[in-house]
Amino acid sequence: MHHRRGHVREAKPGFIEFSFNGSIANIPLVAQFSVPAKGVTAIFGPPGCGKTAVARCIAGVQRLPGGFCAIDGEIWQDQMTFRPPHLRPVAYVFQRPILFSHFSVKRTLLFNASKSKPTLIDFDGVVELLALTPLLERSPSHLSGAERQRLALGSALLAQPRLLLLDDPLTLLDRSAKCEILTFLDLMREKLPLPMIYVSHDMADIERFADHLVMMKDGIVTAAGPLNVVQSAPALAARGDAAVCLDTVVGGYDGRYGLVILRLKGARLLIPGAPLRPGAQLRLRVAADDVSIACEPPRASSMLNVFPARIKASLPFDDAEVTLVLALETGRSGVPLLARIPRRSFDALRLSNGTDVFAEVARALPVVVPERLLVRPSTLAGGVRQTSADTRNEQQSEYDSERQS
Template identity: 45%
Template sequence: MMAGTIEISLDGHIGDLHLNVDMSLPMRGISALFGRSGCGKTSILRSVAGLSRIPGQIAVGNEAWQREGHFVPTHKRSLGYVFQEASLFAHLNVRQNLNYGHRRAGNGSGKVQFDDVVELLGLVRLLDRSPENLSGGERQRVALGRALLSQPRLLLMDEPLSALDRLSRDEILPYFEALHASLKIPILLVTHDLDEVERLADHLVLLQSGKVLASGPLHALQGDPSLPLAARRDAGVTLDAAVTGYDHTYGLATLTTNGATLTVPLPAGAAAGRHRLTVRAGDVSLAREVPHATTVLNVLPAKILSASHSGYEVIALLGLGSEGAGSRILARVTKRSWDQLQLQVGMGVHAQIKSVALVREAKG
């Protein structure tokens, strides 16, 4: 048992699914369980919560919640659970629903304070409303606040945005990002939405048919051409970057990541701190020489580290920087272009990325 990790080892059947997983997750940030419906994501989450009992071991830090001959019931596990549908008490207003979470913690103190949660989740103007007068996104924010105020050691979220329409999801995602940036509570997130993974996750667990296909830092799995993520049409790699400059004339921010400096359109008010950039493989083109007279603002030296051929396309793994020692990104090019430029592994190239193609997401 490792004090700084969440250890989950399960081997058993849930209906027709044989769940056989062994994973070690960090006690910080957001770990996303990702895969198709029926791969075992929710079964793992329910096992961690003690709602399902599959043979195996579960430990959070130095606390064993399940092992042979030992099982801690749900109500004695220090956890918060946010479901797909926000289950609020209809007879209580928002303030009273939140206070229920505080009372469940057993005292009025703790690391997570009422006023902090209300401010973080934008609930100030909602405190006196009843649940029936809230939108779906607002109800989910209240449910999240109530879970946080129970002072959990671990927060579980089972597809918390799947019941919301696109507009509501876009409205609530910044609050989840703020939660990620502000609180130190580790989170296990179940999702089948890659956009949520890219915006929120630090660690990723890829699940397939009840087994762990891969587990590791998000960017590492995104940049592994041998995994199914790289074959998706929306494949990309998420990079952390820091704002190091701003051009007020053109509304362009300079962001620095490992091995590269990028130019990205950003509002002046957002041009500070750290940001997440998802670089799509389809938005990266390659050149043997530095292009001239181009509208592409990001022309980055890189080295081809590996290449996988699929039909008439090639997925190339690039290391940024002239020696290829920086961050990894993917490039999807046609086999014709690959052959005409006589590209090969180990070659130095110039990766071109349009500024408008970069996905901008605040990290805090």
């Protein structure tokens, strides 16, 4: 730890930079990462791994000497500086929001609003964004769990923060309430130029809307980077439900066959579904189990999506299977993908790191299909509704009659 103290760090504009090396209540914290100060950065790991400790250090609620924390070029902590929480433009939303029961929802919002001119969003904007109009005259004690969280989010936004910390805000909610809050978090990410740090131990929620991912284990940051890059790193790629998220753009619709045409950098994907607004962004989840490998371009195949790819790594999965980390050769940069194949096939095809292959994607499922992306919601065949990552089984049957167990 001593050599770090003499190491002068620079605060880079456009980034959230964090470097702590010490211990909190005898729990070691060795955490260092630099992520863009935009979009959503998720911090993921099992309970007790130090995720909340990182959030508390960023908020200034926890003071760990010798650390470094800078947001978008502004130093909040270094050897010389420690900004207390009330001098950090950060809003912190907890699992169980603390609300004044004797205030109405409207009064609660106004009480928490910044006294200065709104720079991020004003009162009317928050009420519209979080659909709070029907709740304004009610007391927080008469709100459901999801409504209380919406009020907590509205109060946080009205403080005009430059960073929003969300500490496992869905963990105490039931499934329908989780879906409701995730929909509003999606909207916030889309509409507001506000970086968010989202602490969670649920990968399905993270896959839905995170842009960057910080992995933690036993107080140590083990990986940090764009979501799909960390998903293809060994710690996550080795999981049984390993998958990679691909951010695509809607390019059009093949009405004859009921296929949405999607663009992924230089490549094109086709997936079954209702027509979506051209130019809209759609995130797909491709499970390792839904990707197979061919050494030659398939001449006759039912697969709609086949891409040239290169094997970057092979990870043993069990006695019968191996997980391959692939880079799709699309445009200049390879898009990460995972494939889980039989070890027998791996040996028979003489595969190894660096081998050029063809990745056959059997299925790519949208993580969510928001209503606002649908072109003709009233005439949808099959009723594709707004769904989230944790209703994946229902989604699979909607998109694919060949539902796998």
